[in-house]
Amino acid sequence: MSTLGYALLGLLAREPLTGYQLTGLMRAPMGYFWTASHSQVYPELARLQERALVAGEVVPGPGPRDNKRYRITETGRHALRDWVVTPAPEPTARDEFLLRVYSLWLADPDAAAAMIEGRIEAHLATRADYRRSEKAILARHGGEPASDHPDFGAWATLRRGLSYERHALAWCRWLLDRLRAQARR
Amino acid sequence: MSTLGYALLGLLAREPLTGYQLTGLMRAPMGYFWTASHSQVYPELARLQERALVAGEVVPGPGPRDNKRYRITETGRHALRDWVVTPAPEPTARDEFLLRVYSLWLADPDAAAAMIEGRIEAHLATRADYRRSEKAILARHGGEPASDHPDFGAWATLRRGLSYERHALAWCRWLLDRLRAQARR
DNA sequence: ATCACCATGTAAGCTGTTACATGATTAA
DNA sequence: TTAATCATGTAACAGCTTACATGGTGAT
Numbered sequence: 001m002s003t004l005g006y007a008l009l010g011l012l013a014r015e016p017l018t019g020y021q022l023t024g025l026m027r028a029p030m031g032y033f034w035t036a037s038h039s040q041v042y043p044e045l046a047r048l049q050e051r052a053l054v055a056g057e058v059v060p061g062p063g064p065r066d067n068k069r070y071r072i073t074e075t076g077r078h079a080l081r082d083w084v085v086t087p088a089p090e091p092t093a094r095d096e097f098l099l100r101v102y103s104l105w106l107a108d109p110d111a112a113a114a115m116i117e118g119r120i121e122a123h124l125a126t127r128a129d130y131r132r133s134e135k136a137i138l139a140r141h142g143g144e145p146a147s148d149h150p151d152f153g154a155w156a157t158l159r160r161g162l163s164y165e166r167h168a169l170a171w172c173r174w175l176l177d178r179l180r181a182q183a184r185r
Numbered sequence: 186m187s188t189l190g191y192a193l194l195g196l197l198a199r200e201p202l203t204g205y206q207l208t209g210l211m212r213a214p215m216g217y218f219w220t221a222s223h224s225q226v227y228p229e230l231a232r233l234q235e236r237a238l239v240a241g242e243v244v245p246g247p248g249p250r251d252n253k254r255y256r257i258t259e260t261g262r263h264a265l266r267d268w269v270v271t272p273a274p275e276p277t278a279r280d281e282f283l284l285r286v287y288s289l290w291l292a293d294p295d296a297a298a299a300m301i302e303g304r305i306e307a308h309l310a311t312r313a314d315y316r317r318s319e320k321a322i323l324a325r326h327g328g329e330p331a332s333d334h335p336d337f338g339a340w341a342t343l344r345r346g347l348s349y350e351r352h353a354l355a356w357c358r359w360l361l362d363r364l365r366a367q368a369r370r
Numbered sequence: 371a372t373c374a375c376c377a378t379g380t381a382a383g384c385t386g387t388t389a390c391a392t393g394a395t396t397a398a
Numbered sequence: 399t400t401a402a403t404c405a406t407g408t409a410a411c412a413g414c415t416t417a418c419a420t421g422g423t424g425a426t
Contacts, residue, residue, distance in 0.1 A: 002413085003281055010288040020377050033283035040414065042379055065377055065421080080288055085296035087303050088282035092386090096188055097273035098218035098345065102338035103195040103265055109332070111270035118272050147294070147367040153287035156363070160283065160356045167352035171345045178341070182332040187385085205405050225386065227407060250393080250405055277414090 001079065004044050005053070007034050009072060009080040012054060014150045016071035019045055029133060029154055032161055045070060053079055101175065109183050113176060120172045127165040134158045186264065189229050190238070192219050194257055194265040197239060199335045201256035204230055214318060214339055217346055230255060238264055286360070294368050298361060305357045312350040319343045 011017060011025050022045070023038040025031075036044075045068075048054040053076035061067035072080070097119060104112050137155050138144065145151040196202060196210050207230070208223040210216075221229075230253075233239045238261035244252045257265070282304055289297050322340050323329065330336040 003284065004413090006288075007284055010284065013288060013291060018377080019379090023377095030284075030287065031278065033278045033280045033287075035277055035279070035414095037415070038378075039380080039416085061377075061422095065379090067377070077291070081291050081293075084285045084288045084292045085300045086285070087300060088280075088285055090307065091280050091282070092220055093216065093218045094220070094279075095218045095273075095276050097276070098342050099188065099192055099195065099215075100269045100271070100273055101341055101345075102215065102218075103191075103198060103269045104341070105333050105335055105337040106198060106262070106266050107269045108266075115270045115272060122275065147364050148290050150290055152290040152363075156286055156289070156360055157283050159359070160286075163352050163356050164349075167348050171348050174344070175341055178337075179332050189385090203405080204407090205403095208405095220386095222387070223406075224388085224408080250407090252405070 001051075001083070002044065003034070004036055004040060005048055006080060006083050007036065008041065008044060008048065009053060009076050010153070012070060012072040013077060013080055016069050018059075018067050018069050020067075022070075028129075029158070032130075033157060048076070052076075109179055113179055116172055116176050116179075120169060120176075123165050123169050123172065127162065127169070130158050130161040130165065134162065186236075186238075186268070187229065188219070189221055189225060190233055191265060191268050192221065193226065193229060193233065194238060194261050195338075197255060197257040198262060198265055201254050203244075203252050203254050205252075207255075213314075214343070217315075218342060233261070237261075294364055298364055301357055301361050301364075305354060305361075308350050308354045308357065312347065312354070315343050315346040315350065319347065 007026065007030060008022055011022055011030065017025070019038070019042050023036075023041050026034070026036040026041060045054065045056070049056050049070070052073055054070045055073050056068045056070045059067045059069050100115065134155065137151060137158065141149075141151050141155075145155050192211065192215060193207055196207055196215060202210070204223070204227050208221070208226045211219070211221040211226060230239065230241070234241050234255070237258055239255045240258050241253045241255045244254050285300065319340065322336060322343065326334075326336050326340075330340050
């Protein structure tokens with residue numbers, strides 16, 4: 001089973017959804033840690049149905065095409081529950097920003113500072129996004145979700161996102177300080 | 186130009202290297218934020234040479250094959266210097282661990298705790314690695330490298346790695362606390 | 371009218387991983 | 399003698415991105 005399959009099962013374990021809705025959720029909030037486009041989602045749903053991990057029912061929609069609403073099966077729920085406590089492989093590190101920082105020593109200091117400031121703006125925007133999302137969850141749920149509540153994962157990963165952004169922002173600012181300290185000499 | 190090309194140029198901007206040596210550096214320290222296997226490195230070096238961004242000289246080695254030592258050209262150094270201050274695209278988020286956490290609410294709490302503890306061990310090992318590497322740089326360099334010194338990038342990215350591990354560890358422990366708080370009820 | 375959104379699929383292409391292929395030197 | 403390290407390549411495959419394809423509904 002592919003990782004994407006478990007991502008989709010993770011969403012369907014909460015509620016039945018169509019491919020289109022799943023695609024939206026793979027942008028956010030699941031996209032905060034695992035992304036997929038619709039061209040990946042539809043074929044993967046077909047594979048999941050083949051293996052009886054999900055069941056699809058055709059709902060005649062208002063549009064030209066029929067809507068297919070998928071729900072997780074007992075088999076699917078079991079597969080997900082088993083996979084979840086499986087040790088996760090180390091994520092392959094791929095950060096183009098850090099790749100640039102590695103060679104920043106040969107760049108023009110002002111251009112370098114501008115690049116980092118752009119990065120800071122992006123982090124601030126992401127943090128604002130996470131803050132809104134967490135607020136929405138706490139409001140909708142009426143407090144912090146317990147660890148066996150379906151909302152727990154979304155909340156816990158948002159907390160992590162916020163912690164990550166705090167760290168990333170602090171480091172970017174430290175880096176800017178280093179560049180400016182050099183410029184003053 | 187591919188991202189991998191700039192990664193290799195970033196290493197060659199510091200000193201001439203063979204494909205084999207580059208492959209090792211793509212595991213660490215560059216592998217801390219961008220990885221590549223030898224099967225990617227050799228063809229990419231050929232492409233870089235084609236575009237005259239690097240120059241290769243054949244050094245008869247002790248082994249069965251000739252060693253090819255590459256050095257960056259002036260054209261290559263310019264391309265790298267320009268690219269470095271270019272805005273980096275947002276990295277595609279791909280973290281299987283967070284994907285598991287998202288669905289942790291339906292898992293057995295003890296199995297979940299064990300999985301997270303495994304993750305904590307991995308973070309501790311990585312942090313120890315980073316600490317050793319930073320110590321080595323500071324010792325070899327005799328203090329903190331200035332921002333226009335070739336060692337600056339390696340040092341700055343290690344500082345980031347250490348900050349990241351601190352954040353990740355703190356969040357893993359917070360998550361464990363949540364699970365245990367639930368178990369006590 | 372034009373745009374955004376709903377809605378589902380296929381195909382081509384690029385990137386990256388794993389496996390195939392070969393073989394010398396040196397240390398345990 | 400067995401394994402690790404040095405050393406360089408090609409090929410098959412998997413995963414993901416971008417583009418192609420179609421078309422209705424509702425808001426501006």
